Amino acid sequence: MINEFELIEKLLAYAPEKTGRSDSPLRVPAGDDACLLNQIKNPVVTTDTQRHGVHFKLDWQTPEEIGQKAVTSTLSDLAASYAMPISLFVNLAVPPSIKDSTLEKIYKGMKKALVHYSCTLGGGNVSEGRDLSLDLFAIGEGRDDIFPVRSSATAGYGVYSTGPLGLAASGLDALKRGDVSFTRLVSCFKNPYARFDAAEILAENRVMCVIDISDGLAGDAGHIAKASGVSIKLVVPPGQIDPDMSAYCEKYGLIPENMLLAGGEDYELLFACAPETFDRVKKRLPDTFQVGECLPFCGQHITGLPADVASFSHGTGS
């Protein structure tokens, strides 16, 4: 039986209670039944689950990498909502077979990401479970002027990504094959970034329709199309296949276009806006590129997909 209270105390010992900001958002930090934060004008809240064997594996990643990525993928949803992180809460389920030292390494990785994104740890729970898993909840401060939603795309809009896609999925594929030669791709899977930098530029340009690409381009574009009542025709533009990914796919007889369309966990932002808005965005974010266009609903939310592409599903793929 794990000692829940000892483990929580260890977790909190790793917790950044203060960020680089002069004014800590934690008025009464974790340790009581609840945590008291400073006033939040536009509270933005998101939840995420990371489960061993589904979203990560100790065979694929170090415990530090697991902790760091769990935090990053959760905060990525705040980025996609134009919100700045305030505080993260995490519930850990821990099988008896997991050593305390492994848990401490997960905490270290979480702390690294929290510090990087100037986010506090507000609290959490540790309890025994058969699956090692992290349930994360993050609160951020949204903008006064704009809150992007998936439902705001309209026919005539272009659909764009803030950066290269399919790299994380290629890296995961390499990990599964035990091929250690594609270190950059593997690193894209292990160490994603939450695109707060890109979010700021999209917000400044009044882009109203944003989602982070966690499920894969086809799947996440589908969420936008469904919520907005449009069809999105996906087109992989020539020249947007990453050279490393291209080399990887060639080695294993895979189709790089499909990897780009279906591969998840890149945590780039997918957004829809008028082409003239995109032109302004592109000047500030040169890596941004078009992946499709919004059309009046034709009976199918996503078109232009090869028959064999299905949305990449949670790391273990299908």
Next chain:
Amino acid sequence: MINEFELIEKLLAYAPEKTGRSDSPLRVPAGDDACLLNQIKNPVVTTDTQRHGVHFKLDWQTPEEIGQKAVTSTLSDLAASYAMPISLFVNLAVPPSIKDSTLEKIYKGMKKALVHYSCTLGGGNVSEGRDLSLDLFAIGEGRDDIFPVRSSATAGYGVYSTGPLGLAASGLDALKRGDVSFTRLVSCFKNPYARFDAAEILAENRVMCVIDISDGLAGDAGHIAKASGVSIKLVVPPGQIDPDMSAYCEKYGLIPENMLLAGGEDYELLFACAPETFDRVKKRLPDTFQVGECLPFCGQHITGLPADVASFSHGTGS
């Protein structure tokens, strides 16, 4: 493989987006990457985990009861922080063996509790896992004037409970034995209440030290004693043994005083204050009674415990 998106949509279909209040706290409800709430002046946040086999069992409780209690036990932490519920978020882990209809019943039970406590459902995740479990995260609006903490007890204070203790643990014991004759005790285990009513009176009387009794009196008094740097001498007052619990303990040769000291999950509030403050509270909350007193730290946080009493641990007991 479960269909995560379908299940989330079903969950949201059960979600109260509006409470009885005229002004819904959800500006952009669940369905996007994150949820946008109205401004929160004093954000109070708590997390909880409820796992099958640890905190509940489908053999003991109906799915509705499981959902309802999971929400109640989470909101109880808000009550203990003098905060009113705003929004709840829930991550569900679901084994393939669990039927969709069972999940829907859990959702129904959650909704019942959410409506009862005027709390919205802000969002959540559903994913596959080996253990059926709920990770819950609640946000509330704290008071402007007071936020109670466990660390504010001091020598000379009395320690008090807002209501009877040990009933839920007796009910759980009856469930485990398959004894169906003690329906009131079983109901105390299955259908606890979060004591927002008592919290309001404690807050009005400026009681600064509060915790909800989830782990059991001895365990939760220990949290107060440790955080406050005092010793708490627990005394079971004669006349505070519930007659049903007394009858139950007599039937099975159990010691009712021990049940009161160690049994958890009653979700009454445990509080410490000056005796004259308690006199004022008692007039408004007649069921409140003294369970101990705070003394200068003597080297041991809790005294007065029978040797065989250990803190009740999460439903399955020890």
